[in-house]
Amino acid sequence: MKSLVTAIQQRDGRALQAMSNSVPLQQAQPVREHTAQVFNELFKQLRATFPASMANFKDQEDLNEFKRQWTKAFAENNIRTIDQINAGMKIARQQENPFLPAPGQFIQWCKQGESLAVGLPDEDQLYELYREYCKMRGWREMKWPSNACYWMVTKIYSEMRSKSLTDSEVIKLCAKELRSMTARIKSGETIPAPVKQIPQLYIPTSKERSLEHLASIRKKLNLNPKSI
Known part of the structure; x- marks a missing residue:
């Protein structure tokens, strides 16, 4: 707190910028670490499901880049649990294509699998x-x-x-x-039953009501339609 007050008093722009940048970095670190842990679990399952494709990585640098891109995609799309990974892998194992999916495709499977797991359509x-x-x-x-x-x-x-x-x-x-x-x-919410929809009734306008009233008078008095 003292360093913050000092920076404000001295109008030290660089110090203030460094402080503001340090907070989100500290908060983001656990998120990145957790996402990396989730990816490591996925990597094990991908190796077992797509062994031929995984063998095509030439060296450790290729694997590191693969990990960076997938981990980044997971963080950007809120894929952070093992349940999400398992839901995506369930659909991945149903695919006839022997090649690894793109990260975007796998993320879509994760979200789709979550919906299917709770009884919803895709x-x-x-x-x-x-x-x-x-x-x-x-x-x-x-x-x-x-x-x-x-x-x-x-x-x-x-x-x-x-x-x-x-x-x-x-x-x-x-x-x-x-x-x-x-x-x-x-989250455990109970989804309520459908609401019976009431058919939309036809309600005449003021002009229509007036015309109907005039027609009724003509009929009662046996008058010519043009007499009123």
Whole structure:
């Protein structure tokens, strides 16, 4: 604290900058170390699942660069738990391609695997549910796979209508809603049942009411329609 006061009093810009930079670096260090530990677990599983691809690294420098890029991608996309890694590896083992996936592809598998693990659809399946809802809405009741699907699809539909979203924007919204719902379910939240939607009733305007009233008077008085 004394050094901070001194730096302010002396208007030492370099000292203040060094202090401000030191805080985020200290806070970020444990995050990087934890992400590296998660990657080490992944590396073991990747070697077992893709032995041929892992053997293609020429030297230790190649392996170090591979580790740097994947660890950075994990930190940027909040992949920090063994459960996330296991979810991604479950999908990775289902692939017919014998080559290592790109870090972005594996991160997508991690997030998709998390959703599947709690009983939610993947992004493509959620988008198809949304499209089905768009077709059915207003003339027959949708059969929802789960309460969570109801809330996600109806929210996506509402956002699409209110913001005039394009298909590509809706697809991104599907991914966002899946991540949000996955987090809610993993936290132990109970997702409520669908709300019975009340059909929208036709309410005539003031002008229509006036015309209907005039028509009623003509009919009662047996008058010519043009007489009033």
